[in-house]
Amino acid sequence: MSHILSLIKKELRELLTPATILPIVIVALLFASLGGLTGGAVEDAVTAKPNIAIVNMDDGNFSQIYYDVIDELNATVVYNGSEQADIDHALAAMKSQGAMATLVIGPDYSSTIESGGRANITIYWNMVGTGMFSSMSTMPVEMLVGTVAANTTEVLISSGMPEENPQNITSPVQYESTTFLGEKELVGVGPAEVSAFLQGQSFMMPLLIMIVIVMLGGIIISSMGQEKENKTLETLLTLPVSRTTIVSGKLIGSALVGLLFAGVYMLGMNYYMEGLMSMAQDMELAELKLGIAETAIVGLMVALAILCALGLCMILGAFAKNYKAAQSLTIPISFLAVIPFFVVMFTDFVNLPLMAQAILFIIPFTHPMMAMNNMLMGNYELVYYGIVYLVAFTLATVAITVRLYKSDILLTGLGTTISGGPLGRFLRKR
Amino acid sequence: MDALVVRDFHKSYGKYVGVDGISFNVKHGEIFGLIGPNGAGKTTTLRVLSTLLTVTSGDLVIYGKSVVKEPNEVRRIISYLPEDAGAYKNLTGRQYLDFIASFFANGEDRRNMVSRGIEMTGLDERIDSKVDTYSKGMMRRLLISRAIMTKPKFAIMDEVTSGLDVVNASEIRQIIKDMAKSGVTILLSSHNMFEVEHLCDRVALINQGKIVAEGAPSDLKRRYNTTNLEDVFTKVVKG
Numbered sequence: 001m002s003h004i005l006s007l008i009k010k011e012l013r014e015l016l017t018p019a020t021i022l023p024i025v026i027v028a029l030l031f032a033s034l035g036g037l038t039g040g041a042v043e044d045a046v047t048a049k050p051n052i053a054i055v056n057m058d059d060g061n062f063s064q065i066y067y068d069v070i071d072e073l074n075a076t077v078v079y080n081g082s083e084q085a086d087i088d089h090a091l092a093a094m095k096s097q098g099a100m101a102t103l104v105i106g107p108d109y110s111s112t113i114e115s116g117g118r119a120n121i122t123i124y125w126n127m128v129g130t131g132m133f134s135s136m137s138t139m140p141v142e143m144l145v146g147t148v149a150a151n152t153t154e155v156l157i158s159s160g161m162p163e164e165n166p167q168n169i170t171s172p173v174q175y176e177s178t179t180f181l182g183e184k185e186l187v188g189v190g191p192a193e194v195s196a197f198l199q200g201q202s203f204m205m206p207l208l209i210m211i212v213i214v215m216l217g218g219i220i221i222s223s224m225g226q227e228k229e230n231k232t233l234e235t236l237l238t239l240p241v242s243r244t245t246i247v248s249g250k251l252i253g254s255a256l257v258g259l260l261f262a263g264v265y266m267l268g269m270n271y272y273m274e275g276l277m278s279m280a281q282d283m284e285l286a287e288l289k290l291g292i293a294e295t296a297i298v299g300l301m302v303a304l305a306i307l308c309a310l311g312l313c314m315i316l317g318a319f320a321k322n323y324k325a326a327q328s329l330t331i332p333i334s335f336l337a338v339i340p341f342f343v344v345m346f347t348d349f350v351n352l353p354l355m356a357q358a359i360l361f362i363i364p365f366t367h368p369m370m371a372m373n374n375m376l377m378g379n380y381e382l383v384y385y386g387i388v389y390l391v392a393f394t395l396a397t398v399a400i401t402v403r404l405y406k407s408d409i410l411l412t413g414l415g416t417t418i419s420g421g422p423l424g425r426f427l428r429k430r
Numbered sequence: 431m432d433a434l435v436v437r438d439f440h441k442s443y444g445k446y447v448g449v450d451g452i453s454f455n456v457k458h459g460e461i462f463g464l465i466g467p468n469g470a471g472k473t474t475t476l477r478v479l480s481t482l483l484t485v486t487s488g489d490l491v492i493y494g495k496s497v498v499k500e501p502n503e504v505r506r507i508i509s510y511l512p513e514d515a516g517a518y519k520n521l522t523g524r525q526y527l528d529f530i531a532s533f534f535a536n537g538e539d540r541r542n543m544v545s546r547g548i549e550m551t552g553l554d555e556r557i558d559s560k561v562d563t564y565s566k567g568m569m570r571r572l573l574i575s576r577a578i579m580t581k582p583k584f585a586i587m588d589e590v591t592s593g594l595d596v597v598n599a600s601e602i603r604q605i606i607k608d609m610a611k612s613g614v615t616i617l618l619s620s621h622n623m624f625e626v627e628h629l630c631d632r633v634a635l636i637n638q639g640k641i642v643a644e645g646a647p648s649d650l651k652r653r654y655n656t657t658n659l660e661d662v663f664t665k666v667v668k669g
Binding site: 230235240241408 | 513
C-alpha cells in the first residue's frame, strides 16, 4: 500500500504544478466572468423599457391602443409623427438617439381590423450590435407589439364584433420587418434572422484566428525551447550574422507557416461561407457578405495578428530554458486568443464598458476577430485604429525580441540575471 | 603572438559571481585547456568568449578583436562548440553543413566548404540521413566538422568528448590535434584530465571563478609533485 501511495504522491507532485493549475483557475474565472457578462446582457434585454419612434397615419381607434400600451409599459418615444413624410425623420431620430425600432402604422390600420381583416404595421429595427445577444435588444419592442395585439383581441371579443375568420381576432396585427445594420438596410428581414446569419458568418473568423494563434504559439515557443535544449541557438548566435537578422529570419519564417495554416483554414471556411450564402441567395442577407476590399482588410489584420503572436511568442520563448518550460509559456498566448474570441462571440466591443473595451483593445488578437462585424456596422474608424495598433505592437515586439537576443537572459533565464538589479539590466545593450 | 588575451575578466549574475577577475593568454596555434570543478566558471568564460554572454568588467581580445567592443568581428574568426550541442533534427547532415556554410561563403566557395565538412565527418552515405537518426558519436563528428570547415582562427570547445565511447573520443581528439597543426588556436574545457593532459599545450585551473594554477601539464605535475594532472587538480581544488 505504501508503494502505491508513494507513486500517487509522486504523480501528484509531477502533475499539480503552477503551470497546470493556473490555466484551470484562469479558465474557471474566465467562464465565471463570461457568465456574469452574458447574464447581464440577457437581463438588460429582458428588463429594458421599449425605446421607439412611431409614425401613426391612422385616425381610427385601434391605433390608439399603441399609445395606451406605450404608457402602460412606460416606454420612451423618441419621435412621434403622423404623416408619410415623417418616416424619414422617425428613422433619423431612431438612429441618432439609439432607439430600438420605428413603428409605422398605415392609414387603413383601424378600418382593416374593423372590417374583420388583419392589419399590417411596418417595423424598422435598429441593430446596434452583431453579437449573439444583439438581437435580444428587440425583445422589449416585440413585447410592446404583442401586448397591442392581445389588447386588440380583447377589444374585438368584448365588442362582440361579427367575425368570419377567428384567426383575425386572435391575431389581429401582423408586422413586416426592415432592419438597419450600420448603413445597411435589410428589407423584409428581422433582427433575429440577421443575428443568426451573422453568427454563422462572423463566428468562423474569430474561431480561425484563435485556432491559428494557439497552434502557432505552441509550435514557435516549443521550437525555441527545443533550440535551447539542443543548443542549436547557441551555435546560431555565434555565427557572423546580426541579432536583428536572426530575429527577422525567425519571425518571417514562422509568419509564413502561420499564413499557410490560416490559408488552409480559410479555404475550408470559404466552402462553409459558400454553403451559408447559397441559403441566403435570394435574401437581403446576401448583402452582408464582405466585399473584396473588406476581405483584404480582414486578411491584412489576420497577417498582422499572426506577426503580433509570433513577436509575443519569441519574447516568451526567450525565457524558456528548455522544451518542457516552453510548454507552460504557451498558456498566456492561448488566453490572449481565447478571451476576445468569447467576448466577440457573445457581445460587441462598442456595447462594452470602457474598461472592458480598453482591455480588449490592448489584446492584439481582438482586432481581426471583430473587424468583420465592425465593417458591417460601419465602424471603420475602429478597424483602422486596430491596424495601426497591430503594426505598432508588431514593431514593439520585434524591438524587444532583438534586445533580448542581445542580452544574457536568452541563455541564463530570468532568475539569475535580474536578481542583482533592475529588470533593465538584462536588456543592457551589448 | 597572442591569439587570446584575457584581462581582469569579471562576470556576475546578479549577486552571484561566476568569474572573479581572471587573466590569461593563449598563443597562436596552441591547444589551451580550462579545467576546474562544476560551477567554477569554465563554461561562462567560453560563452563570453563566444559573444553569447556579456562581460561585467574587464576585456577579452581574440586576435586583436575585443569581445566587448567588436562582437560581430569576433564572430567572423571564432567557432564555438557547446557541450551536448545538437543540430536541427529535420535536416540531413549535408543540409546542416550547407546551412552553416551559407553564413560564411557563397557559390563555389560555399560548395567547397560543405564538401570539406562532409569529408571531415567521415559519415559517407549517412551524411544524407536526417540528423535525428545519428548516434551521439556521429552527431559529435558532424558538429566538429561544422566547427572546422569554416576555417576559424580560434575554436572554442566545451566538453568536446563528453559522453562518447573510447573509440569515438580518441578519433575526436585526433581531429582536434590536426586542427591545431593546421594553425587553428583551440581553447577547450574538459573534466577528462587524461584528455587535457594529452591534448593541451597549456592549461589553466579555475576554481570558484579564479585561476588558481596555470602552465604546461608537465610543469604543473612537477610543481605539485604528482604523476598525473588529475592529482594536480585534486590537490589544487581541495587545497
